[in-house]
Amino acid sequence: DADVTQTPRNRITKTGKRIMLECSQTKGHDRMYWYRQDPGLGLRLIYYSFDVKDINKGEISDGYSVSRQAQAKFSLSLESAIPNQTALYFCATSDFPTGGDEQFFGPGTRLTVL
């Protein structure tokens, strides 16, 4: 979905490196989310933000941090990457309450930590 973009699309890094994944949206939605997807585990929520000043931990926030630079931008950082953070990462937005609970996803970033 071109309305939610993620950079980079693929990244290979080494253990201990700091890495940032970026998400931008043109939908004008206030709510933004970061998920990771692992085989057999589905999508798990890392962090979510209801507006620039409202940031919350999800179910698996350890080892991650986020920054909401503007309504349209939400970045995820791995301070010191480790191999079990190898996964597919998705950013999503929603227009709750106007749009209900529907979330719109970006194309994902495939991260490999060696």
Add this chain to the structure above:
Amino acid sequence: QKEVEQDPGPLSVPEGAIVSLNCTYSNSAFQYFMWYRQYSRKGPELLMYTYSSGNKEDGRFTAQVDKSSKYISLFIRDSQPSDSATYLCAMSARTGRRALTFGSGTRLQVQP
């Protein structure tokens, strides 16, 4: 135990078959139910959204919710090769932060 359980598959069916995909959940606070479709190397996209028990139909797709049994289903009629994807159920509570809880996804392959 996971809040949402979904059979991971893979499920392989011939073109034209009726497909049934299912999820069970344990949290009685869940009131809103969704099905997302995810093609390979793409983000999930919303397919169906419902909040009441019963059936909701959209073309070849029917979403069914049974809150008393904590069970939801997605039926695909006249399945097509283009339906080959991973299907994820998702649900949220009426109150609180309204974050989605996803099932693990079922991979479907429709053979021509």
